[in-house]
Amino acid sequence: MIPLSMVRPGEKVEIVVVNGGKGLSMRLAAMGLYPGTIIEVVSDARMGPLIISRGGARFALGFGMAHKILVRPIGENNYG
Amino acid sequence: MDRKERIIMDKKPTVALAGNPNSGKTSIFNELTGSRQYVGNWPGVTVEKKEGRFSWNGYEINVVDLPGTYSLTAYSIDETIARDFIVEGQPDAVIVVIDSSNLARNLYLALEILELGANVILDLNMIDEAERKGLKIDVEKISSFFDVPVVETVAVAGKGIQHLKETIIEAIKIKRNEFKIDYGKEIEREIEYLSEFLKSKGVSLKFPLRWFVIKLLEGDTEIIREAKLSNLADEIEEKVQESKIRLEKQLGSDPETSIIEKRYGIIEGLIKECVERQVGIDERLTISDKIDKIVTNKYLGIPIFLLIMWLTFQLVFKLGEPIVGIIELFFDWLGKTISLWFTSIGISEWIISLVRDGIISGLGSVLVFLPNILLLFLVISILEDSGYMARAAFVMDRLMHALGLHGKSFIPMILGFGCNVPAVMACRTLESEKDRILTILVIPLMSCTARLPIYVLFASVFFPKSQGWIIFSLYVLGIVLAIIVARIFKGIFFKHEVAPLIMELPPYRLPQLKGIFIHMWERGSQFLKKAGSIILAGVVVIWILASLPLGVEYASSESFIGRLGSILAPLLKPAGFGFWQAGVALFFGLVAKEVVIGAFGTVYGVEEAGLTGAISQNFTPLSAYSFMVMSLIYIPCIATIGVIKRETNWKWTGLAIGYSLVLGWILAVLIYQIGRLFL
Numbered sequence: 001m002i003p004l005s006m007v008r009p010g011e012k013v014e015i016v017v018v019n020g021g022k023g024l025s026m027r028l029a030a031m032g033l034y035p036g037t038i039i040e041v042v043s044d045a046r047m048g049p050l051i052i053s054r055g056g057a058r059f060a061l062g063f064g065m066a067h068k069i070l071v072r073p074i075g076e077n078n079y080g
Numbered sequence: 081m082d083r084k085e086r087i088i089m090d091k092k093p094t095v096a097l098a099g100n101p102n103s104g105k106t107s108i109f110n111e112l113t114g115s116r117q118y119v120g121n122w123p124g125v126t127v128e129k130k131e132g133r134f135s136w137n138g139y140e141i142n143v144v145d146l147p148g149t150y151s152l153t154a155y156s157i158d159e160t161i162a163r164d165f166i167v168e169g170q171p172d173a174v175i176v177v178i179d180s181s182n183l184a185r186n187l188y189l190a191l192e193i194l195e196l197g198a199n200v201i202l203d204l205n206m207i208d209e210a211e212r213k214g215l216k217i218d219v220e221k222i223s224s225f226f227d228v229p230v231v232e233t234v235a236v237a238g239k240g241i242q243h244l245k246e247t248i249i250e251a252i253k254i255k256r257n258e259f260k261i262d263y264g265k266e267i268e269r270e271i272e273y274l275s276e277f278l279k280s281k282g283v284s285l286k287f288p289l290r291w292f293v294i295k296l297l298e299g300d301t302e303i304i305r306e307a308k309l310s311n312l313a314d315e316i317e318e319k320v321q322e323s324k325i326r327l328e329k330q331l332g333s334d335p336e337t338s339i340i341e342k343r344y345g346i347i348e349g350l351i352k353e354c355v356e357r358q359v360g361i362d363e364r365l366t367i368s369d370k371i372d373k374i375v376t377n378k379y380l381g382i383p384i385f386l387l388i389m390w391l392t393f394q395l396v397f398k399l400g401e402p403i404v405g406i407i408e409l410f411f412d413w414l415g416k417t418i419s420l421w422f423t424s425i426g427i428s429e430w431i432i433s434l435v436r437d438g439i440i441s442g443l444g445s446v447l448v449f450l451p452n453i454l455l456l457f458l459v460i461s462i463l464e465d466s467g468y469m470a471r472a473a474f475v476m477d478r479l480m481h482a483l484g485l486h487g488k489s490f491i492p493m494i495l496g497f498g499c500n501v502p503a504v505m506a507c508r509t510l511e512s513e514k515d516r517i518l519t520i521l522v523i524p525l526m527s528c529t530a531r532l533p534i535y536v537l538f539a540s541v542f543f544p545k546s547q548g549w550i551i552f553s554l555y556v557l558g559i560v561l562a563i564i565v566a567r568i569f570k571g572i573f574f575k576h577e578v579a580p581l582i583m584e585l586p587p588y589r590l591p592q593l594k595g596i597f598i599h600m601w602e603r604g605s606q607f608l609k610k611a612g613s614i615i616l617a618g619v620v621v622i623w624i625l626a627s628l629p630l631g632v633e634y635a636s637s638e639s640f641i642g643r644l645g646s647i648l649a650p651l652l653k654p655a656g657f658g659f660w661q662a663g664v665a666l667f668f669g670l671v672a673k674e675v676v677i678g679a680f681g682t683v684y685g686v687e688e689a690g691l692t693g694a695i696s697q698n699f700t701p702l703s704a705y706s707f708m709v710m711s712l713i714y715i716p717c718i719a720t721i722g723v724i725k726r727e728t729n730w731k732w733t734g735l736a737i738g739y740s741l742v743l744g745w746i747l748a749v750l751i752y753q754i755g756r757l758f759l
Contacts, residue, residue, distance in 0.1 A: 017337075023153065026298055027511075027582065029340040030151030032185030036341070042369055043376055048478035049487065049581055051372060056213065057182050058368065060474040062481065062581035 002073070005050070005066040007041045013071035014038050020068055028069075031059065038074065093252045094142040094169065095201075098162055098193055099177030100186050101148030102586045104205040107235035108177050109145040112245065136245045141252075144171065147508075150185070152192045153300045157508040157516075160306075166198055167286055172252040174198040175244070180210035180217060180232075183355065187347045194226065194259040197288045201251050202230045203244060208237075216356040225350055227257060236592070260290075263342050266330045270297065270323040277319050283309060296320045297327075297335045368587045372471065381475035388463070389555065394548040396455045397536065403451040404536070411444030412690075433634060434623055438682055442619030445681030445691055446674045447611055449533035454604045456529055460498050461599040465591035469494065470583060477581050483563050484570040486510055487581045489519040493562060496526030497555065498603065500720040504727055512579035517728055521569060521736050522562035524716035524724075527555050529607070530673035534711045537677055541692050542701040550705070554712055561713065561747075565739065610672060618668050618675040622682045641683065655710060655745065656703030656752035666710065672717050702759055706752040714744030 007013055015037045018025040028034065032054055042058065044050040049062050061069075099105045113132030130145040146165055147158035166174055174193055178186040194200050202222065204210075210217060223230040229247045233240035262268065274293045278285075285292055285307050295303045297320065304313045327335040375384050419436045463469050469491055477487025488510055496503035503523045510516040527535070535554055539547040625641035632639045637646060637660055645660025648667060652658045661683050669676035684694035699707065715737055716724065725733045 023299060024580070025336055026151065026153060026300070026340070029344070030153075030185075030188055031582065031584065032182070032188065034340050034344055035337065036344075043373060044378075048378065048481075049474055051376060051474070051585065053369070055182065055184070056366075057185065058372070058585035058587070060470070060477070060487070060581060060583045060585055062477065062487070065580035065582060 001070045003067045004039075004041070004052075004061070004069040004071050005063055007071060007073070009041050009043050011073060012038060012040045013073050015069060016072050017070045018068060019070065020065075024065070024068070032057065033059070033069075039071075092140055092142055093172040094144060095173045095175055095248055095252065096144045096146055096165055096169065096171040097175050097177055098146050098166065098189070099148055099203075099205075100150055100179060100182075100189060101584060103148065103177045103179040103186060104235045105148055105177045106145060108175070108203065108205060108233065108241075108244075109143060111235050111238055111241045113143050134245065136249055139249055141248060144169070149189065151189060152196065153295070153298070153302070156511040163196075166193065166196055172199065173201055173248060175201045175203050175248070177203045177205050180204045180207045181213050181215065183210075183215075183217070183351055184344065184347050187350070188343060190226075191261065191343055191347065194228070195261065195288075195291050195294065197258060197291070199251060199254070199256050200226070200228045200259075201244075201247055202226065202228055204230060204232045205235055207232045207240075208234045214357060218354040218356075221354040222350065225354075226259070261342065261346060263294075263339060266327055267297070267335065267338060267342075270327055270335075274319060274323060278316075281312060281315075283307075283312065294339065297323065298339055299336050366587070368467075371588055372585070375468070375471050376474055381471075382479070385472055385475055386556075388468070390548075390552050392456070392459045393552045393555065395459060396452050396532075397548050397551060400449075400452040400455050400536075401540075404448050407448045407450070408444075411440060411448065415440040415444070430627070433627065434620070437626075437634065438619055438623030439616065441691075442622065442678040442682035443611060443616055445537075446533060446615055446678045447608075449536055449674075449677075450604065450607065452532055452536055453529045453607055454600055456532065457498055457600045457603040458596060460495070461596040462591050463494075465589065465595060467586045467588045470585045473583065474581075474585065480563070481581070483567050485518065485563065485566050486512070486515045486579060488583055489515060489566075492519055492523060493526055493559070496523045496528060498529060499606075500524055500526060500528050500716060501723045504720065504723045507727065510579075514574040515579055517732055518566050518569060518574055520724055520727055521732060521739075522566045524720055524736060524740055525558045525562040525565065525713060527558045527712055528673070529603075530717065531711055533674055533677045535708055537680075537692070538695070538699070538704045538708050541696050542699065542704040550708075554708055557709065558712055561743070565743070569735075610674070614672050615674050615678055618671045619678045619682045622664065622668060622679050626683055651745075652710075654753065655706050655748035656756075657699065657707050657710075659698060661698070662707065666714060669711065670715055670718060672719070673711065676711055702755045703752060706748040706755070709751055710744050710748040712744070713740055713747060715740050 001016055004013065004015075015033060015035050017035055018028055018033075020028070025034075033039065037054060039052045039054045042051040042053050049060050050066055052059050052061060097105050097109055109130065109132060113134050132143050132145070134141055134143065144165060146162040149159040149162045152159060152163040152166075165171070176186075176190040176193055178190065180186075190200065190202060204217060204219065204222075207217070217232075219230045219232060229251055231240055231244045231247050233244055235241070263271065271290060271293050274296065275289050278289065278293070287295075287303075287307065292303065292307065296316070304316055309316065324335050327338070331338050374380060415436045418440065419432050422432045422435070463472075472494060473487050473490040476490045480487050480490060489507070491509075492503045492506040495506050500523050503526065504520050507516045507519045507523070510519060532551075535551045536547070539550040543550045622641060625644070626639045627634055628640050636642055641664050642660050644667065645663035648663030649658045649660050652663055652666070661680065664683060665676045665679040668679045680695065681691055684691050695704075721733060721737065724736055
């Protein structure tokens with residue numbers, strides 16, 4: 001498991017757990033981002049926000065928030 | 081007609097439109113009611129509920145368009161507005177507008193609204209986009225699963241609207257069965273336990289009890305305060321905590337997650353049943369992604385944003401210029417013709433002066449800028465509709481975050497370029513109260529279209545070769561100041577973490593011509609109305625004060641207005657414009673910033689060289705620039721002050737007025753004094 005903030009663009013991952021504070025996991029869930037969802041990182045700005053896609057929808061996530069979302073790479077992974 | 085139907089007709093049934101941001105709610109609203117509400121392409125276009133009505137088969141139905149929300153927690157003001165209306169407004173039906181190409185997430189909100197006990201109609205909107213993505217949806221199955229009517233629509237093309245209307249009429253006659261999700265025996269046991277506890281305390285709620293308890297288990301503690309149970313808050317929280325601990329032991333995960341999983345479990349099961357997916361079609365890199373790769377690139381993002389802004393002002397200026405010239409000539413001709421005609425039919429001199437010097441010269445000097453204003457709104461509409469606005473917020477997030485503001489604050493700030501009033505309201509989409517107030521406080525620093533005439537006039541007189549750059553510099557100055565001021569206020573008033581950014585980025589869409597022109601015209605006609613009321617009143621008052629006391633030379637320093645201006649002039653002297661006319665213009669600019677120009681038109685209108693001539697005699701390029709900076713900053717107009725008060729309180733409103741006066745003056749003085757050393 002790695003934080004979403006460390007995933008490289010183009011990579012597909014599955015959300016495992018959201019270590020959010022009050023309301024964060026509910027907020028994400030309402031937007032369709034909950035444990036078990038498969039998302040793809042579209043682009044990142046180093047230490048800045050990243051764009052992820054989930055079934056056609058695009059979301060901008062702040063870096064701090066991306067750090068709190070733990071994900072598991074799926075498919076062929078190429079983490080060195 | 082039976083009795084029940086008659087009752088419905090007497091009461092005038094109300095239906096509410098709810099749905100995720102960008103699901104096409106406002107388009108549905110427009111199609112239903114024949115209204116022309118503005119439809120944007122960024123999350124949070126509707127921040128206030130809007131009302132309209134339609135008639136069908138002899139029924140008259142009220143329609144309320146609620147703000148777009150993802151859920152019904154009390155996370156931000158727009159969500160609270162939506163939820164409270166469903167609970168307290170007791171609409172006869174709630175149409176949940178669903179983006180069919182994003183079924184799972186959209187159904188999540190539908191589930192919450194169903195749990196709230198509303199009489200729901202599901203509207204599968206944008207069904208064409210779903211089809212293009214290769215999704216086939218079995219409407220019958222969805223309908224029978226939830227036991228609610230389901231309609232398919234394509235709102236932008238007006239498809240399915242008749243069917244929706246028929247369905248609404250049918251639905252409001254029926255009382256639906258309660259909708260209940262079975263959360264499994266562990267969670268159900270705790271729901272039961274907490275419900276019993278609340279009942280034993282004899283609480284009465286505006287929300288359904290079961291829904292309230294589920295929200296508590298979801299960790300929405302805000303709802304205790306909202307239910308006005310603060311006297312029981314500690315006790316309730318204690319009980320909820322007990323339940324949560326028990327559940328965590330039994331389920332192995334916290335109840336929030338279990339509840340989410342249960343809901344999505346239901347939705348995913350349903351989707352598996354009802355949706356056929358031809359794989360592969362939506363796998364490709366979409367055009368949106370390709371554009372995003374460039375405009376949100378970490379190195380290119382900010383330069384591209386600045387380039388777009390710069391192009392905007394070039395366009396507003398260059399395209400507007402010839403038309404402005406024509407309108408200028410027209411008012412010139414009008415003033416001369418009318419005064420000649422009035423003289424020839426023997427109308428007294430003072431009426432001629434009122435019409436020529438006061439109304440035509442004052443109002444005309446403002447109205448000539450209509451083309452610039454329309455063009456600016458045109459560009460803002462295109463940026464909004466295309467979906468770029470949300471990207472601008474994304475691109476600026478890192479910078480904004482580093483400076484203590486929220487990335488999302490950037491959208492209201494850009495909207496402030498149009499008019500500060502809706503921009504202040506758009507801050508409602510910010511989840512954190514502190515972020516919201518902070519953003520509201522700096523919005524008056526965004527150059528609204530009312531300030532544009534001041535820039536255009538002064539830039540064209542003093543900087544004819546680089547008008548675009550000069551105006552651009554003022555807009556950028558506004559943004560830079562906003563960021564600095566926010567940073568300072570944050571240090572003083574709001575020592576907190578900025579709420580993290582989560583924002584949906586809508587797909588890029590080709591802006592619809594019709595929508596853009598509606599938007600442009602709406603704003604343009606607002607400007608005309610303003611010209612016909614508040615600005616007109618302003619220039620007439622200035623004319624009267626310039627003509628009195630009786631016998632004084634019009635607009636001389638002995639007139640009332642001259643004396644008023646003379647009091648202010650010494651204050652403005654260090655900034656380079658210490659003459660009474662500037663004092664008067666700024667003083668009346670408080671009413672509306674356009675009046676600054678209107679006032680110059682009225683007091684200078686009589687002079688031989690006309691307005692531009694008079695200005696070039698009284699200002700230097702340097703003092704012209706410091707005057708523009710002063711006009712940018714010095715005080716929010718009355719309408720903006722009003723809306724800041726409404727959205728916050730007098731304390732923050734007072735701060736907004738106070739800091740802008742001080743900051744405007746200091747900056748104008750600094751620019752003039754430092755500039756003098758070099759020029």
